[in-house]
Amino acid sequence: MPLLVPQLPKGPHYGILAEFGTPTDLYHACERVRDAGFTRWDAHSPFPVHGLERAMGIRRSPLPWIVLIAGLTGAAFGFGLQWLVHASAQPLVISGKPYFSWPAFIPITFELGVLFAAFGAVLGMLALNRLPMHYHPLFRSKVFERVTDDAFFISIESWDPRFDSAATRKLLESLGARSVELLES
Amino acid sequence: MTSERDYVGLRPEQATIPPGHSWNRIPVIGAACAVLGAVGCAILGAANPKQFFFSWLVSFLFFLSLALGALFFVLIQWATQGGWGIVVRRIGETVFVTIPVMAALFVPLLFGLQDVYSWTVPGAAEHDALLQWKAPYLNVPFFLIRAAIFFGCWSFIAVLYYRLSRGQDATGDPKVSARLRALAGPAIIVLAITQTFASIDWIVSLTPHWYSTMFGVYFFAGSFVGFIALLSVIAAAMRGAGLLETVISAEHLHDIGKFLFAFTAFWAYIGFSQFFLIWYANLPEESIWFKARLEGSWEFVSLLLMAGHFGAPFFYLMGRAVKRKGWTLAVGGTWVLAMHFVDLYWQVMPTLHPEGVRPSALDVAALLAVGGCFVAVTGWLMRRQALVPLRDPRLAESLAFENA
Numbered sequence: 185m186p187l188l189v190p191q192l193p194k195g196p197h198y199g200i201l202a203e204f205g206t207p208t209d210l211y212h213a214c215e216r217v218r219d220a221g222f223t224r225w226d227a228h229s230p231f232p233v234h235g236l237e238r239a240m241g242i243r244r245s246p247l248p249w250i251v252l253i254a255g256l257t258g259a260a261f262g263f264g265l266q267w268l269v270h271a272s273a274q275p276l277v278i279s280g281k282p283y284f285s286w287p288a289f290i291p292i293t294f295e296l297g298v299l300f301a302a303f304g305a306v307l308g309m310l311a312l313n314r315l316p317m318h319y320h321p322l323f324r325s326k327v328f329e330r331v332t333d334d335a336f337f338i339s340i341e342s343w344d345p346r347f348d349s350a351a352t353r354k355l356l357e358s359l360g361a362r363s364v365e366l367l368e369s
Numbered sequence: 370m371t372s373e374r375d376y377v378g379l380r381p382e383q384a385t386i387p388p389g390h391s392w393n394r395i396p397v398i399g400a401a402c403a404v405l406g407a408v409g410c411a412i413l414g415a416a417n418p419k420q421f422f423f424s425w426l427v428s429f430l431f432f433l434s435l436a437l438g439a440l441f442f443v444l445i446q447w448a449t450q451g452g453w454g455i456v457v458r459r460i461g462e463t464v465f466v467t468i469p470v471m472a473a474l475f476v477p478l479l480f481g482l483q484d485v486y487s488w489t490v491p492g493a494a495e496h497d498a499l500l501q502w503k504a505p506y507l508n509v510p511f512f513l514i515r516a517a518i519f520f521g522c523w524s525f526i527a528v529l530y531y532r533l534s535r536g537q538d539a540t541g542d543p544k545v546s547a548r549l550r551a552l553a554g555p556a557i558i559v560l561a562i563t564q565t566f567a568s569i570d571w572i573v574s575l576t577p578h579w580y581s582t583m584f585g586v587y588f589f590a591g592s593f594v595g596f597i598a599l600l601s602v603i604a605a606a607m608r609g610a611g612l613l614e615t616v617i618s619a620e621h622l623h624d625i626g627k628f629l630f631a632f633t634a635f636w637a638y639i640g641f642s643q644f645f646l647i648w649y650a651n652l653p654e655e656s657i658w659f660k661a662r663l664e665g666s667w668e669f670v671s672l673l674l675m676a677g678h679f680g681a682p683f684f685y686l687m688g689r690a691v692k693r694k695g696w697t698l699a700v701g702g703t704w705v706l707a708m709h710f711v712d713l714y715w716q717v718m719p720t721l722h723p724e725g726v727r728p729s730a731l732d733v734a735a736l737l738a739v740g741g742c743f744v745a746v747t748g749w750l751m752r753r754q755a756l757v758p759l760r761d762p763r764l765a766e767s768l769a770f771e772n773a
Contacts, residue, residue, distance in 0.1 A: 234771070244689075252687070279649070287648055290641060 193343035198321035198369045199225075200352050201328060202338045202361035207233045210336035213359040214239040217338060220355060224344040228328075228337040250308035251301050258300025262293040321367055339367075379764065383615060384755045392610055395748030403741025409734030417731065422481030423721045424735040429478065430571065430713050431595075431736075432743045433471045434588070437564055438596025439464035440527055441589070444560065447530075447553035453624050455767035456616050456757050458534070460603050463750045464596065466531040470746050472520040474739055482509065485720075488577040499578050499654070507577060512570060519567045526556045534758055541760035564589055575720040579658040583643040590639045594632035595709035601625045601702035605695035613756055619693040620771050626692025626701070633686070633705060637679035662715060665725040670715045678708040710736075 192198065204210045207229065214227050218241040227233075227240055263286075270276070271284040281288065310316070322328050322339060331337055338361075340352055349366060356364050386392045414421030439461040446454045482489045488507050494500035500507065530549060537545040565585025573584050581587075604625060607613050647655045662671050682705050691697045718726070758764060 248689075280651075287641075287645055290645065 192321065192369055193224075193341055194369075195342055196369060197342045197349065198367040199339055199341040199344075199347070200349065200356065201322065201325055201365050201367055202340075202356035202359070203327055203330075203363045204336040204338070204360065205362050207336060209360050210338070211236060211239050213338055213356070213361070216359050217340070217355075220346065222340055222344050222346055224347075225338065225340040228322075228331045228339065230332055230334065230336075245312065247305065247308050247312060251304045254304025254308070255297045255301030258303075259293050259297030261300070262296030263289055266292055321369055325365060325367060327363060327365065335362075379616065379757065379759055379768070381755055381759060384613060384757045384759060386612060386752055386756070390610070390612070392612065392748070393752055396745045396752065399741045399743070399745030399748050401741070402737045403745060406734050406736070406738025406741055410731065410738055413731050413734060417729075418481060419484045419721065420729050420731050421735070422478060422484045423717060424729060424731040425477055425481075425739070426485060426571070427710075427714050427717050427732065428735040428739040429471070429474055430717070431710050432467070432474075432739050434592035434709070434713070435596050435599050435743075436465045436468050436471060436527075437523070437560070438592040438594075439600075440468070440523065440530075441557070441560060441593055442596055442600070443530060444526075444553045444557050447550050448557060450550065452763055452766040453621065453770040455761050455764055456613070456621055457600060457604055457625065458761075459755065459757050460600055461596070462531050462534055463747050463754070464599065465527045466750065467743055467746050468520070468527045469524045470742055472524060474742060475516065475520070479513075482512075486512075486574055486577070488574060503577065507574060515566060515570055519563045522559050522563050526560065530556075534761075535754060537761065538755050538759045541762075543762045546762055561585075561589070564592070572716050575717060576658055576661075578654045581643055581647065581655065581658070583639060583646075587636075587639050587643055590632065590636040591709055591712050594629065594636050594705060597625060597628045597632055598702040598705035598709065601629055601698045602706065605699035605702070607756070608695045616757055616768065618770075621767075622695060622698050623689075623692045623772050624770075626686060626698050629698075629701060629705060630683070630686040630692070633679055633682045637675075637683070640674075640679075661719045661723055664723075667715070667719055667726060670711065670726060674708065674712055674715060678705070678712055682708075 202213070204213060210227060210229060211233060214236060217225060218239065227236060229236070266289040267284065270278075270289075275283045277283075278285075278288075327335065328337060338356065340347060340356075342349070346352075353364050353366070410421055410425070442454075443458055443461040443465065445451070446458060478485065487493060488500055488503075489509050489512070494504055505511075529552075533545050533549055536542075565588075568585050568588035572588065573579060573581065601622070604613075604617050604622060608617055644659060647659055650656075661667065682701055685704075686692060686701050691701065714732075721727075761767075
């Protein structure tokens with residue numbers, strides 16, 4: 185089940201975790217980490233911080249395209265199924281209408297379009313986020329428990345090409361981190 | 370992230386049309402169109418009064434529906450305490466305060482009631498059981514009283530909201546906002562009821578046997594999406610003309626675009642539901658209305674509405690980037706506005722020309738006359754006023770608005 189386990193860097197260290205005291209510190213630290221050219225890293229916060237995705241330089245999600253394709257597939261499936269049943273496989277005269285009465289197919293077409301689009305949104309979101317994930321090295325950190333309470337974190341993974349345990353630690357400390365810790369894989 | 374500098378109000382000169390700006394000429398251009406259109410209507414209409422009254426009705430309904438859509442847009446923002454739209458609220462206020470002018474433009478129709486509404490012809494109900502049944506509602510005196518009530522209610526709400534909002538520009542009194550917010554709920558109820566009956570009186574009664582319980586909502590859906598389309602065009606044009614450049618941002622255009630997208634889908638949902646139930650039940654006095662619109666060249670117009678009022682704008686406006694640029698949004702807005710006109714034309718004209726689409730020079734003349742008046746009045750007001758509610762207590766929130 186590739187979805188259930190995290191992709192982990194090889195080697196003894198998962199990466200570096202830095203703790204910040206305020207969302208403002210986190211925001212500005214993210215801008216600096218982004219500008220330093222890191223690619224395999226993440227920010228963690230107890231609540232959404234507005235504009236953080238821009239400070240992190242995250243590209244727009246492909247999720248809208250997944251939803252669009254899923255929705256169109258659902259609509260085509262709904263319409264096609266009714267055409268197959270009513271006009272081809274089992275033609276019956278219903279309330280005096282022609283076999284292929286497309287207006288009658290629209291409600292189901294619409295509903296299946298919405299249903300598939302919703303599936304696409306939920307499942308696509310889970311897949312893009314690699315969820316559900318039952319284990320992650322970040323959870324070994326004791327301070328990281330406060331990520332659901334009042335602390336803000338940046339984690340930089342060791343397989344980032346720019347990662348260097350000493351230099352990266354120094355960078356994060358210079359950005360105002362309250363604590364910096366090296367995590368094992 | 371919003372920074373401190375966003376929480377500064379606007380100087381009046383940032384939100385007015387400066388002297389010598391090309392937009393100062395809009396009222397004159399509008400008035401010239403109105404005169405040209407009126408002369409055209411007089412010359413061509415004398416030869417063909419019936420066509421004139423129908424053409425006039427379509428154009429009157431088009432601009433009236435835009436004003437009613439504007440009224441609903443502003444009222445719903447008050448009722449829900451919407452913050453983002455305050456920078457475009459004055460545009461809506463300027464559009465809906467044309468309603469008293471629309472009342473004056475309704476008067477010409479009164480001279481052609483018998484040409485337009487067959488049930489007003491004396492003796493029409495004599496051999497018609499359905500018209501006899503409907504006579505307590507469908508009679509000329511009551512029709513006129515209702516029209517007076519509709520325009521009275523709309524004008525009262527429109528002028529009240531316009532004057533108090535303009536007054537707040539000078540005083541900055543937060544009590545004005547509290548009062549307008551408290552009145553918005555009841556005003557929406559009054560608007561919903563009067564607009565429903567107005568659409569029945571002026572459009573449904575063209576085919577007096579026909580009835581559709583969904584028609585009021587259908588007219589509302591068209592009027593609202595029409596106004597949002599107009600709003601997107603005006604907002605983009607203002608930015609293009611160097612007005613409100615620092616005020617209306619891509620974030621506001623984005624939200625207008627979302628409204629436009631959502632309400633093209635809403636219009637289609639309501640329009641299809643109305644058609645679907647009538648088509649399925651197939652009761653003669655109901656389906657006769659759609660039969661007329663699915664025969665001859667009117668069928669082409671019906672298909673055009675499906676593809677053009679729903680399909681094309683739905684997919685065009687779906688993406689994010691299209692809604693955030695002025696010109697791409699304005700292209701969508703112009704298209705939907707044109708389709709709104711086609712929609713009203715398709716509702717009214719098959720009564721006059723059941724044999725097929727018969728475009729007439731009077732359609733253009735009436736559009737110029739009514740539209741010229743509409744543009745002249747809104748353009749004249751925009752010269753005289755701030756283009757945003759300058760001292761609304763929540764203007765700063767609207768200026769700093771960002772989509773999450």
